[in-house]
Amino acid sequence: MGATERLDFSEFSWTAMESRERPLHVATLLIYSLPDDADKDFLKNLVADLRDSTEFVEPFNKRYLAPTLTRPYPVWERDFDLDMEYHVRHLALPHPGGERELGVLIARLHSNPMDFSRPLWEYHVIEGLENNRFAVYFKMHHALVDGIAGVRMLQRSMSTDPEATSPPALWSAPVPEEILDSKRAVDRFRRAIAGARKTLSSAGQVTRQLAGAIKAAGDDNDPFVAPFQAPTTILNGRIKGQRRFATQQYSFARIRRLSKAADCTVNDIVLAISSGALRRFLREQNALPGRPLIAGIPVSLRTKDDQGAGSAVSFMLANLGTNIADPARRLEAICKSTKRAKSMTEGLSRDEIENFTALFLAPSALQTALNLEGRTAPIFNVTISNVPGPVETLYFRRAKLEAMYPVSAVIHGQALNITCYSYAGSLTFGFAGCRDSVPSLQRIAVYAGDALEELESVYLTEQTHIATQGSRKRRVGAAPKTSTAAKAANK
Amino acid sequence: MGATERLDFSEFSWTAMESRERPLHVATLLIYSLPDDADKDFLKNLVADLRDSTEFVEPFNKRYLAPTLTRPYPVWERDFDLDMEYHVRHLALPHPGGERELGVLIARLHSNPMDFSRPLWEYHVIEGLENNRFAVYFKMHHALVDGIAGVRMLQRSMSTDPEATSPPALWSAPVPEEILDSKRAVDRFRRAIAGARKTLSSAGQVTRQLAGAIKAAGDDNDPFVAPFQAPTTILNGRIKGQRRFATQQYSFARIRRLSKAADCTVNDIVLAISSGALRRFLREQNALPGRPLIAGIPVSLRTKDDQGAGSAVSFMLANLGTNIADPARRLEAICKSTKRAKSMTEGLSRDEIENFTALFLAPSALQTALNLEGRTAPIFNVTISNVPGPVETLYFRRAKLEAMYPVSAVIHGQALNITCYSYAGSLTFGFAGCRDSVPSLQRIAVYAGDALEELESVYLTEQTHIATQGSRKRRVGAAPKTSTAAKAANK
Numbered sequence: 001m002g003a004t005e006r007l008d009f010s011e012f013s014w015t016a017m018e019s020r021e022r023p024l025h026v027a028t029l030l031i032y033s034l035p036d037d038a039d040k041d042f043l044k045n046l047v048a049d050l051r052d053s054t055e056f057v058e059p060f061n062k063r064y065l066a067p068t069l070t071r072p073y074p075v076w077e078r079d080f081d082l083d084m085e086y087h088v089r090h091l092a093l094p095h096p097g098g099e100r101e102l103g104v105l106i107a108r109l110h111s112n113p114m115d116f117s118r119p120l121w122e123y124h125v126i127e128g129l130e131n132n133r134f135a136v137y138f139k140m141h142h143a144l145v146d147g148i149a150g151v152r153m154l155q156r157s158m159s160t161d162p163e164a165t166s167p168p169a170l171w172s173a174p175v176p177e178e179i180l181d182s183k184r185a186v187d188r189f190r191r192a193i194a195g196a197r198k199t200l201s202s203a204g205q206v207t208r209q210l211a212g213a214i215k216a217a218g219d220d221n222d223p224f225v226a227p228f229q230a231p232t233t234i235l236n237g238r239i240k241g242q243r244r245f246a247t248q249q250y251s252f253a254r255i256r257r258l259s260k261a262a263d264c265t266v267n268d269i270v271l272a273i274s275s276g277a278l279r280r281f282l283r284e285q286n287a288l289p290g291r292p293l294i295a296g297i298p299v300s301l302r303t304k305d306d307q308g309a310g311s312a313v314s315f316m317l318a319n320l321g322t323n324i325a326d327p328a329r330r331l332e333a334i335c336k337s338t339k340r341a342k343s344m345t346e347g348l349s350r351d352e353i354e355n356f357t358a359l360f361l362a363p364s365a366l367q368t369a370l371n372l373e374g375r376t377a378p379i380f381n382v383t384i385s386n387v388p389g390p391v392e393t394l395y396f397r398r399a400k401l402e403a404m405y406p407v408s409a410v411i412h413g414q415a416l417n418i419t420c421y422s423y424a425g426s427l428t429f430g431f432a433g434c435r436d437s438v439p440s441l442q443r444i445a446v447y448a449g450d451a452l453e454e455l456e457s458v459y460l461t462e463q464t465h466i467a468t469q470g471s472r473k474r475r476v477g478a479a480p481k482t483s484t485a486a487k488a489a490n491k
Numbered sequence: 492m493g494a495t496e497r498l499d500f501s502e503f504s505w506t507a508m509e510s511r512e513r514p515l516h517v518a519t520l521l522i523y524s525l526p527d528d529a530d531k532d533f534l535k536n537l538v539a540d541l542r543d544s545t546e547f548v549e550p551f552n553k554r555y556l557a558p559t560l561t562r563p564y565p566v567w568e569r570d571f572d573l574d575m576e577y578h579v580r581h582l583a584l585p586h587p588g589g590e591r592e593l594g595v596l597i598a599r600l601h602s603n604p605m606d607f608s609r610p611l612w613e614y615h616v617i618e619g620l621e622n623n624r625f626a627v628y629f630k631m632h633h634a635l636v637d638g639i640a641g642v643r644m645l646q647r648s649m650s651t652d653p654e655a656t657s658p659p660a661l662w663s664a665p666v667p668e669e670i671l672d673s674k675r676a677v678d679r680f681r682r683a684i685a686g687a688r689k690t691l692s693s694a695g696q697v698t699r700q701l702a703g704a705i706k707a708a709g710d711d712n713d714p715f716v717a718p719f720q721a722p723t724t725i726l727n728g729r730i731k732g733q734r735r736f737a738t739q740q741y742s743f744a745r746i747r748r749l750s751k752a753a754d755c756t757v758n759d760i761v762l763a764i765s766s767g768a769l770r771r772f773l774r775e776q777n778a779l780p781g782r783p784l785i786a787g788i789p790v791s792l793r794t795k796d797d798q799g800a801g802s803a804v805s806f807m808l809a810n811l812g813t814n815i816a817d818p819a820r821r822l823e824a825i826c827k828s829t830k831r832a833k834s835m836t837e838g839l840s841r842d843e844i845e846n847f848t849a850l851f852l853a854p855s856a857l858q859t860a861l862n863l864e865g866r867t868a869p870i871f872n873v874t875i876s877n878v879p880g881p882v883e884t885l886y887f888r889r890a891k892l893e894a895m896y897p898v899s900a901v902i903h904g905q906a907l908n909i910t911c912y913s914y915a916g917s918l919t920f921g922f923a924g925c926r927d928s929v930p931s932l933q934r935i936a937v938y939a940g941d942a943l944e945e946l947e948s949v950y951l952t953e954q955t956h957i958a959t960q961g962s963r964k965r966r967v968g969a970a971p972k973t974s975t976a977a978k979a980a981n982k
Contacts, residue, residue: 020606083926090592091583091585092582092619094534094535094618095534104576111606115511115602127586242577242606
């Protein structure tokens with residue numbers, strides 16, 4: 001047994017909300033190329049080797065103990081005797097081992113709930129991926145990790161040296177201070193939005209700013225989006241237990257070129273790609289609302305009083321302009337909305353940002369507390385996150401990391417999650433959804449690619465496609481001109 | 492929606508007892524050889540073809556609806572619009588695709604709980620099994636099927652004609668009357684043991700017989716085993732959610748030869764093999780109790796008043812003689828015990844048998860009702876079933892069925908289940924266990940093979956090994972002679 005430790009607020013929330021319909025684990029899918037000299041037993045030996053790595057750093061050794069009659073709250077205990085055949089698994093894809101077979105397997109693995117009687121992580125090594133590749137699906141409960149910390153953990157178990165043969169296994173590599181800091185920021189964030197801390201004592205300046213913005217939100221002249229402006233869509237009901245998963249990968253340079261041409265941020269392009277895909281997807285299902293979809297976007301901020309005390313996590317809502325057929329006008333609406341949202345927290349201290357976020361998300365916390373998510377009008381329609389990942393190319397026991405994709409959790413009221421990772425010159429999208437609420441999720445991924453091309457056709461001339469320069473490119477805010485692609489989409 | 496139908500008693504019991512630690516699905520593992528001319532896409536095409544088979548006979552179209560505020564009991568509704576990509580799955584084994592990799596995969600699949608928002612069955616086609624074979628893992632909730640009905644259902648979806656290309660898919664093949672009858676027998680059995688029906692009005696003859704036997708059970712001169720004579724073992728605590736699985740396959744002729752030589756039944760040999768394996772396994776763990784382990788054995792009986800009204804299901808307890816080092820004396824103890832148990836129901840009508848069984852298993856029903864299984868002394872230690880299967884060699888779309896193995900459920904208080912199938916000249920064992928309670932389950936399977944050889948070395952001379960005839964064979968009851976193998980096992 002040994003010493004136990006009470007779950008902190010954030011850990012408690014994530015474990016308490018766990019159910020069969022809503023398992024709250026998150027995962028990362030990593031795609032590797034096999035080393036040139038790898039033989040048929042390379043992965044078998046890799047798995048055996050990983051299973052022999054039985055030093056466990058936090059949080060890999062934390063085991064959940066449910067409340068008992070004499071201890072009415074759950075605790076963590078430390079487990080150093082893990083069943084490694086359980087935690088480290090060797091799987092394979094059926095022939096032909098393409099992206100389709102991989103997507104099906106990942107969706108299935110992501111649908112399986114975790115075993116709460118063991119430390120809440122699983123590491124799946126998947127062989128049989130075509131073109132001499134293999135995959136790793138690393139799954140951990142959200143109580144133990146958030147997106148950013150997860151990426152950094154994975155990074156620690158890889159090397160920038162293609163010939164390095166023995167970086168420590170993920171669970172044996174010491175967790176650096178920056179990850180612990182990131183977790184602390186997320187903890188503060190969650191405590192704050194749950195109203196557990198000084199929410200109502202918030203500084204007058206912040207309250208006035210928010211109140212004014214919410215008041216103006218009905219006004220077409222103010223692009224600020226307040227909670228509950230979102231329309232009800234098929235993405236916002238109660239979910240069931242099975243998942244779907246799809247991916248897209250783009251060159252980061254391609255996205256940046258477009259963002260420069262359109263004079264907006266990379267994040268705005270991520271939103272515009274998502275928006276274009278969602279608009280087309282919902283129209284096909286005769287389910288596109290007249291009002292624009294609203295995205296909820298977690299934001300990590302370095303604040304003005306940052307003295308090594310770490311970052312603040314906030315949350316903004318953005319108008320996705322899904323009611324607008326023209327892709328340029330749509331991007332314009334998105335940019336206006338995100339600029340206005342960001343203006344709300346500019347120049348604020350960490351405490352002020354946290355108070356602002358708490359006030360802003362109070363309705364969401366209330367919905368969760370009352371188990372009303374997915375039963376009432378949505379606060380927003382879809383979560384879209386962009387998590388910065390490693391810049392340099394990484395290797396894992398001489399296998400090159402070709403791509404990494406986020407596989408997020410979905411929750412009641414939010415049947416679709418779109419998360420992006422950046423890594424070594426690429427930007428990847430992971431689309432995770434409830435199998436029943438989002439029956440053709442694969443199409444959203446395909447349409448994302450089309451939406452990107454459509455934006456390029458508007459903002460980049462043939463020349464700029466090739467030279468990343470050009471005089472004929474359009475900018476957000478210039479007079480709109482309906483593109484051919486947009487016309488086609490309107491038919 | 493459509494019409495709904497209330498769950499019958501048996502269905503209700505199986506669904507109400509379902510939990511994360513105790514998922515109550517059962518499965519069959521089928522091993523096929525690929526047709527000689529099968530190309531790389533054979534299984535992919537097979538899966539696509541099966542997914543196109545969207546006619547559903549009972550119980551494949553039954554969907555569970557949980558109780559609601561206005562309907563305080565669960566019901567079945569009919570679902571004819573199944574998500575076939577969910578129900579029919581295509582998987583693969585990692586290299587080298589041997590029995591070990593298969594066992595690990597089956598254990599993992601069997602650990603995953605079923606999704607109660609869909610009809611409670613899954614059909615997994617597994618490629619990559621060495622020697623040009625593939626496997627099918629067919630899983631169904633115990634509320635919808637019992638062992639015998641499951642085997643017969645599978646049989647219906649195969650053909651004795653090696654060239655038959657299109658028997659209907661399992662879920663589209665009409666269920667014959669004999670299967671429905673078997674289900675009715677099991678239903679009656681469960682109703683009876685739960686005391687829901689006329690238990691106490693049981694005929695005096697039966698009650699006296701049972702009471703007399705229980706009274707005599709402490710007596711060394713009566714080999715009758717009554718409930719609660721079983722010792723407490725590591726197999727009889729509370730279980731957790733993960734499973735292990737192992738198999739053995741023997742020629743039926745080999746088992747029959749041995750049973751003839753030892754003058755006992757095939758079932759007695761099954762018990763003796765299990766006993767030998769369990770004795771050695773428990774000794775290695777320093778966990779062999781001084782008193783013999785008791786097996787619980789479901790029995791299907793044709794009764795004297797059988798006029799097409801079907802069979803009766805009963806249950807007997809047998810002394811496994813695990814406290815006896817000598818294999819011949821051990822088999823002798825087993826035979827005495829099973830003979831005495833069978834004498835209890837000989838010549839009884841179906842009603843009488845059911846009443847007897849109800850009285851006999853009343854303590855078990857009580858334990859279940861109070862959720863005490865695995866918390867008190869065990870009623871018996873291990874379930875051992877022998878389910879008769881198809882006699883003729885079967886084919887499925889030109890693939891020859893090489894073997895079929897049962898994958899049973901385990902429950903609190905019964906962390907290990909041993910079930911056998913007979914099929915086309917072979918007898919197969921499926922050992923299913925709780926991953927945590929039975930950490931080296933694989934060894935039990937290996938020791939079963941050793942136990943069989945040990946019995947052969949006692950009862951069959953070299954000649955009989957070859958000729959199935961011999962004058963020097965020993966019979967149960969003859970003066971025991973400790974074999975070399977038994978001596979070794981005693982060290």
